Amino acid sequence: MKASIVGASGYAGEELIRLLHRHPNVEIAHLTSERHTGETLSALYPHLMNIYDNELESMEDVRRIAAGSDVLFIALPHGHAMKIAKSVSDLPLRIIDLGADYRFADTSVYEAWYHVEHIDAGADRAYGLAELYREQVRRARIIGNAGCYTTASILALAPLVKALLVKSDSILVDAVSGVSGAGRAPKESTHYPEFYDSFTAYGAVSHRHTPEIEQALADAGGAAVTINFTPHLAPISRGILATCYATLREGVTPEQVDEAFGAMYADEFFIRLRGRGAYPATKYVRGTNYCDLAWHIDPRTRRVIVFSAIDNLVKGAAGQAVQNMNIAFGLDERAGLDLVPMYP
Amino acid sequence: MKASIVGASGYAGEELIRLLHRHPNVEIAHLTSERHTGETLSALYPHLMNIYDNELESMEDVRRIAAGSDVLFIALPHGHAMKIAKSVSDLPLRIIDLGADYRFADTSVYEAWYHVEHIDAGADRAYGLAELYREQVRRARIIGNAGCYTTASILALAPLVKALLVKSDSILVDAVSGVSGAGRAPKESTHYPEFYDSFTAYGAVSHRHTPEIEQALADAGGAAVTINFTPHLAPISRGILATCYATLREGVTPEQVDEAFGAMYADEFFIRLRGRGAYPATKYVRGTNYCDLAWHIDPRTRRVIVFSAIDNLVKGAAGQAVQNMNIAFGLDERAGLDLVPMYP
């Protein structure tokens, strides 16, 4: 199977290479970067010396690249993927977009939050969060890979919403990400001395992952949901911890909460249920496609608190993309993803 | 003025020394440590070489120490301060306890959360959060210095609760602390390689700062409040960021929220109002007694989100203690606390 990555020079692209490199069924065909066309990948990422010294190509002739690929991963800022996908819509390949273009069933939501006109609203697509949309992922031509915060948040809340255990207007997500989520371009706010020994929030009430979480929870629960989502940045490289709050409906017992998680995830390889009263840590999932979940119930306020930990670049981006590819191509869903966290 | 510190070898005690060292009105009389009696402080803390090479004493003869002090700071785990304070109740000095023993007006709350019998319920005491209890602090013999998370949380929420702008059952606090808050005793969970590049939560639904926040918000709003408080640990040394959520009552406008903060804090030296839409960072207050506040309002959910940043060892412990001492002794409240954050 031949895979190509459009936008290989960012962190998500580079992580895809790490994962595809050891995938038993995949050969990397093309890697593109407009800013670094003609350079080798290992010049940009010296850790890849002797591993990937391949040259980066331009995506100018993306039809040629697509024609030589069974699957095309697109790891570019929103707005680009829909142009690329449209331009190769006649070619027989699957497309997995790590950006936001194909995440929304209702493209008007996309347009409202991303301030861009959607030009491919009719595309055959699925929301790429396998645990909840596996069948759609299997069949769709284009997979809109779920976002990082959204993956952690949705996986935490979907069992509760689906089992109708929580009040739909009570949901909020307070989440923390490692700095790799901000991308590779240097900025003052992520300059080492500036961010070192600091902790702060950003994007309150306005972060674009909000409607994506709402869409999936509405799907799960069968009714619209409006939530708060507040992201923070911690001085770590990788990892997301989402702390999710909701108020239990009258009469719901702790055991029902436990059962809801078991019912949805008992057979899911990439979900590790740490159970009621436990505390996931980002380090326990670092470098892997796991999502670790634990929950607590407060009898005083009747709130349930779910902690959800993922690696933002794996289950939150490249790993999820590989998982989606595996499903789409009928491979073992775990192929290339049987990773052991690097510790400590 | 002579100040002594009982329990000087922990981080709060050591930070008190840093602050008292440059206080224009204070001379340090005695420093105690049971574990390190007879050692010099700079043997324990090599950074204090040539600054504080004084010997640590035992607190066995605490009456002698108290007799030679105008103010006694107690920086010990809960349960000790009430014994000490009681044993010197006849001596003319002020006591500032950095632990929990004297924080609660209703000692049954203390007993329920700390699982210890309170032996000094009738003590003449005040809750040591100056911005809200300044007059009480001025007069009380014993000051129960407010906790770290609680200081950040109460200062963030009190204006909203006092002005009756939020629904009292809608409040929750999601907070993050630097690791110095866990004290100086080495543990596996705070062993460098273990916690490096990690982020996790702890103490959900059970942290003892919960009732302390509830007490102060009840005082501010005139009615009982039940909240959720969820602490997290970030791989930084110092700092707390509290992200506080509450739902606005019907009809409350953003301007009313702005006014509530201005009304309460416009003249407070240690509160820096960064305003609506801003983002405090722990690094902006590092090493100082400031509490930085900013807030956001979500028109979709009608929630207000307040961010509150302090240095857990200063405004959350030693700085607040000095501020309380200044008030108690009629000094300039800022004496010894005109600190500039160390940056970067």
Add this chain to the structure above:
Amino acid sequence: MKASIVGASGYAGEELIRLLHRHPNVEIAHLTSERHTGETLSALYPHLMNIYDNELESMEDVRRIAAGSDVLFIALPHGHAMKIAKSVSDLPLRIIDLGADYRFADTSVYEAWYHVEHIDAGADRAYGLAELYREQVRRARIIGNAGCYTTASILALAPLVKALLVKSDSILVDAVSGVSGAGRAPKESTHYPEFYDSFTAYGAVSHRHTPEIEQALADAGGAAVTINFTPHLAPISRGILATCYATLREGVTPEQVDEAFGAMYADEFFIRLRGRGAYPATKYVRGTNYCDLAWHIDPRTRRVIVFSAIDNLVKGAAGQAVQNMNIAFGLDERAGLDLVPMYP
């Protein structure tokens, strides 16, 4: 092939599990820990949940464990391995000791630096640094896996010493290690708040890796060498950077230096020659068995400076052990070690 690990609960043991888990030819038979006998590995290392939930055994009956193993890895403090190896000396298996017991050809050197009597001086053993002692590793019953600092230092200096390019009394190594090298037991010096934002040295003129480096350089150059070795601790989790200095003999040219590295390492998979003028970084080798080398020549002082970067837990411990095992058992030397660094 069945492999067992005696002392599986430390960082080196745990890293061995990570590597053996994906080794195509190995099955883990037994894991021992005296302190945690009966506990599951994932209780100690929550990141291994669902990956290794196996129970830890006692090594009390080590003959039974050895009898059921083709290779026994020993990851214990020095002094234990020689007892274990001796007790199973009649059983047909290979032993790879990650400690110091079998590193020295002359056991009196071991005794002088480790202050322990050597009880197995006649054992059939090899020094486990494959790039320099591959044939010995292939044949020996016991392999004394090279130390972490020593691996980085020897690989950096051996080409220069072997080609007789440097003055033998001019060599010194200034090295920096991540904190995982200090082990998993919590100590005040490696307590998170203590070591955060700090940098310091330790073990000057006395570190036990000194004679190990001297032994290998003497082997390479055919004459005794006395060096200085100065270790430092940086606030990172993994990685060693050794900065090695030596003075060039009269008339030696930069090209001769380049050639010496090429001659020794051109065909070595795990050595990445970054060349003259480059700068390896610990992050470029993180999680892998690579040793990255680069060198600089100062025409003013005629010193050559070699930078050598490894991951202390992989090429400096567990990875090297697996490489040695592969050689000893006639497997592909890279089996289980085709790792891509996790970045960023």
Add this chain to the structure above:
Amino acid sequence: MKASIVGASGYAGEELIRLLHRHPNVEIAHLTSERHTGETLSALYPHLMNIYDNELESMEDVRRIAAGSDVLFIALPHGHAMKIAKSVSDLPLRIIDLGADYRFADTSVYEAWYHVEHIDAGADRAYGLAELYREQVRRARIIGNAGCYTTASILALAPLVKALLVKSDSILVDAVSGVSGAGRAPKESTHYPEFYDSFTAYGAVSHRHTPEIEQALADAGGAAVTINFTPHLAPISRGILATCYATLREGVTPEQVDEAFGAMYADEFFIRLRGRGAYPATKYVRGTNYCDLAWHIDPRTRRVIVFSAIDNLVKGAAGQAVQNMNIAFGLDERAGLDLVPMYP
């Protein structure tokens, strides 16, 4: 006394403000920044809110600024200070340049290493390292404040060189700096995710602090010295640890080494002699003007190893500048510099 800072928006300028803010004899008159003219300092550095909200001026009319100042600190890249100083050479003020322009007695050395023509070779200037050049600093119009690495290195080696205890061709310095030394401008190499959990070297055999160290050691020992200097970057914010090596001359005893340090520094407030066998840490001096020194002697190689720790932004830049100012103006040398390290 009125002080102005030309180039106030970098880390050194900002640190000067922190120190001058609490200096009992100084009032800040002007702060300049060309890139941020018209902005407030606290807009650039939010931690300074309510402390320094002053507006930044342009240095275009530097004569007006100089005319209103008793002392002018220049914190700009090399090449600018000599132009500024020359343009105000008729005005009665003292100039303290934190850059390299006035550090060299022999400006041809400056020109060779900095590749810039020196236009003010005849200026009345002193090398601003007070412990060694106090009298010159007292008298000179212009003070070329010593560099960061150089301060740590020279203070470590000068006693040995002055007392003729070491061989002059045996000296080398292996040093590590925190990332703040690289300045505030964001770069990929100091982008948080890139440098996190990494350690690397740079500037081998070519760093411009080399000739500065050589100049001071030549002054101290009365004979030219050629050294190696190798800088490294550690993932910490502040601090330099210099590990300095030299070979003892025949017959020199450890006690003579001890005496050399005592003889030079016993009365120096900012030098803390930790003694033979100790280990300074950057954290012990963080935020202060201290230089902590300790030394080790290897009887096997007859090398002496000196460890020297400073805060690169204080004793390595702004603190040293204030110390020089205090001397130049006849103030208490410690004024404004009686700082306690922030710990942990």
